[in-house]
Every structure is written in structure tokens, then in C-alpha cells.
Amino acid sequence: MIDLRSDTLTQPSAAMREAIANAAVGDEQKREDPTVNELERRGAEFLGQEESVFLPTATMANQIALQILGRPGDALLVERHAHIMLSELGGPAAHSGLLTIGLPGTDGRFSAEQVVAEIRDRTSVHVAPTRIVTIEDTHNSAGGRAWPLDEVDAILATCRDHDLAAHLDGARLVNAAVAVGVEPARIGRGFDTVTLCFSKGLGCPLGALIAGSAELMSRARRGKHFFGGAMRQAGIVAAAALYALDHNVDRIADDHARARRLAEALVDAGVQVDLEQVETNFVQIDVGSDRAGAIERMKEHDVLVSTTVHPTVVRAVTHLDITDDDIETAGEAIPAALTRTAALRAR
Numbered sequence: 001m002i003d004l005r006s007d008t009l010t011q012p013s014a015a016m017r018e019a020i021a022n023a024a025v026g027d028e029q030k031r032e033d034p035t036v037n038e039l040e041r042r043g044a045e046f047l048g049q050e051e052s053v054f055l056p057t058a059t060m061a062n063q064i065a066l067q068i069l070g071r072p073g074d075a076l077l078v079e080r081h082a083h084i085m086l087s088e089l090g091g092p093a094a095h096s097g098l099l100t101i102g103l104p105g106t107d108g109r110f111s112a113e114q115v116v117a118e119i120r121d122r123t124s125v126h127v128a129p130t131r132i133v134t135i136e137d138t139h140n141s142a143g144g145r146a147w148p149l150d151e152v153d154a155i156l157a158t159c160r161d162h163d164l165a166a167h168l169d170g171a172r173l174v175n176a177a178v179a180v181g182v183e184p185a186r187i188g189r190g191f192d193t194v195t196l197c198f199s200k201g202l203g204c205p206l207g208a209l210i211a212g213s214a215e216l217m218s219r220a221r222r223g224k225h226f227f228g229g230a231m232r233q234a235g236i237v238a239a240a241a242l243y244a245l246d247h248n249v250d251r252i253a254d255d256h257a258r259a260r261r262l263a264e265a266l267v268d269a270g271v272q273v274d275l276e277q278v279e280t281n282f283v284q285i286d287v288g289s290d291r292a293g294a295i296e297r298m299k300e301h302d303v304l305v306s307t308t309v310h311p312t313v314v315r316a317v318t319h320l321d322i323t324d325d326d327i328e329t330a331g332e333a334i335p336a337a338l339t340r341t342a343a344l345r346a347r
């Protein structure tokens with residue numbers, strides 16, 4: 001099977017497992033795990049922030065960020081198909097008492113003007129004050145789209161001008177940084193808090209970071225306990241993340257190149273793919289109304305893809321376990337499967 005459902009499906013490599021096996025560990029709750037401490041030091045630098053805190057998942061990082069940036073009754077602005085909006089179980093309301101306002105986006109992005117239009121009168125006794133703006137980069141459900149730097153900067157300037165906190169859901173920040181040709185710190189440094197996930201393109205079995213100022217990170221450490229994310233000998237996992245920072249960052253560009261090659265092969269074979277949208281490691285394929293049938297036919301051709309929020313669109317995601325040969329095979333198997341789907345429907 002060529003598994004293109006998600007970049008979360010990677011298996012830890014032999015070398016990563018060796019790093020895990022050799023990790024020096026201690027009780028991270030007491031700040032005595034040298035591997036976690038080293039990861040938090042390097043992670044902060046990597047993300048352009050003063051400090052970072054190691055967490056089990058990116059969902060927890062997002063939820064802690066929102067809790068420390070807002071107060072119950074505050075409003076949060078987020079693109080309406082963002083992970084925080086669609087896939088975190090209403091966490092901002094449940095954990096932090098936030099009113100989430102979903103902004104309509106284009107390619108997962110919204111404008112500084114849209115933010116300004118949602119700023120409410122903080123002196124009013126009736127309205128929830130807008131307090132936090134979150135962007136997702138790359139944006140998952142938009143198809144791994146990256147924010148242009150000038151648009152990120154415009155959102156951040158607006159946040160500064162209007163005393164709004166800014167959170168970056170950078171679960172796939174490395175993909176975003178590679179796509180726009182900068183270091184992750186260039187994107188991360190302007191935000192109050194940043195999430196980075198290690199279990200996606202970076203190829204770790206689990207792990208994430210939240211990063212921000214020393215003051216915010218001391219509150220994030222409390223949040224880590226509050227959410228049940230404070231671990232013990234977590235260096236076992238942090239070792240994988242350190243390995244990933246050393247070995248799996250530069251190779252993200254290969255995933256992007258493979259996604260592009262797959263997209264081009266599909267377009268050449270007449271499959272509905274918008275090449276303009278292929279900026280990182282996602283290929284969005286419009287398979288028409290019988291999406292379930294198309295996914296099933298692809299499976300019969302040994303290719304796994306997954307659904308998206310768009311009813312006729314599936315996605316193929318490249319990652320560290322996908323080779324050039326896989327791309328070549330998938331580039332032939334997907335059109336063959338879709339031709340069979342169309343033929344079956346015509347019967």
C-alpha cells in the first residue's frame with residue numbers, strides 16, 4: 001500500500017529509534033530531563049521565541065495557548081475551516097470559555113481588514129471583546145497552503161495596533177517556512193504563542209511544542225499540568241524530536257517536490273488537480289460526486305488517500321515514508337482507479 005492519507009502516518013526510522021533508545025532521561029515535571037530541557041531550548045530558538053514547552057500533542061499546544069492568551073467571555077478569531085475550529089471538539093469554549101468566530105477564508109487565509117471588522121468595543125457591557133487572532137500555517141483543510149510573509153506581517157501589525165494576542169497554529173510550520181523560503185523563526189517570532197507538531201512532516205511518533213515569552217511559557221507550564229500533559233521520563237520522546245530537528249527539517253523540501261511531481265502526473269493524466277494549490281506536501285484531487293467509490297477504487301489499486309472538508313475532494317499527502325517510486329506508481333494508479341470509477345458509474 002502507498003499510504004498518502006496523512007503525514008501523521010510515518011514510522012520512526014531506525015536512526016530515530018536509536019536516538020530514542022540512547023536518550024538520557026529524568027523527571028521532566030521537576031525539569032530534570034536533560035533531553036526535554038535541550039529540546040525546549042532548541043525549540044524556542046527554532047521558533048524565534050524566548051522559551052518553549054514540550055507537550056504530547058499539537059491540539060494540547062493550541063488549547064493551552066488559547067487559555068493563556070484569553071479570558072472566559074473573550075472572542076477568538078480563526079479561519080472557519082481551521083483545525084482549531086473543526087477538529088478540536090469545541091475546545092476553546094470548553095476549556096477557556098472563548099467565543100470562537102470563524103472568518104471566511106481564501107486558501108485558509110483571511111485579511112487584516114477582516115480582523116479589524118471583527119474588533120468589538122471593549123467598553124460595551126453587551127459584546128464579547130475580541131482578544132485573540134489565530135492563523136494556521138500551513139493550513140490543513142485548504143490543502144497545505146502557506147501564508148505569504150507580507151500577509152502574516154499585516155495580521156501581526158493589526159494585532160499589535162489593536163492590542164490583540166496572536167497565536168500561530170504552526171503544526172506544519174516547517175512546511176510553511178520551506179514553501180516561502182525562510183527559517184521557521186522568521187514566521188514564528190512575531191506571534192505571542194506558536195504551536196509546532198513533531199508527528200507530522202518531522203516524522204516523530206508524537207510530541208509538540210508551544211513557544212512564547214518566558215512569562216507566557218511559565219503560564220503554559222501550568223497549563224501543561226492542568227491539561228494532564230506533564231509527563232515524567234519524556235526524554236524518550238523528546239529525543240525523537242531532537243533527532244527530527246537535526247535530520248528531518250531540510251528533507252521536507254523533498255516531500256514538496258514529490259507532491260508537485262504527483263500533481264503534475266495526475267494533471268497530465270486528466271485528473272482534476274489545481275496545480276496552483278500545490279504549495280507544500282498536499283495534493284487535493286477533485287474526484288467528483290462518488291468520493292467514497294473513488295477512495296475504494298484507489299485502495300484496490302494499492303493507494304490510500306483521505307477525505308477533506310470539501311465533499312468532492314480527496315487529498316494525497318507526501319511524507320518521509322513516501323519514495324520517488326511510490327510517487328511514480330501512485331501517479332499511474334490514481335488515474336486508473338478514477339477511470340474505473342467513472343466506468344462503473346456510467347454502467
Ligand SMILES: Cc1ncc(COP(=O)(O)O)c(C=O)c1O
Nearest residue numbers: 057058059060083136140169171
Ligand atoms: C493544523 C493542525 N493543527 C493541529 C493539529 C493537531 O495535532 P495533534 O493531532 O498532534 O493534536 C493538526 C493535526 O492534524 C493540524 O493539522
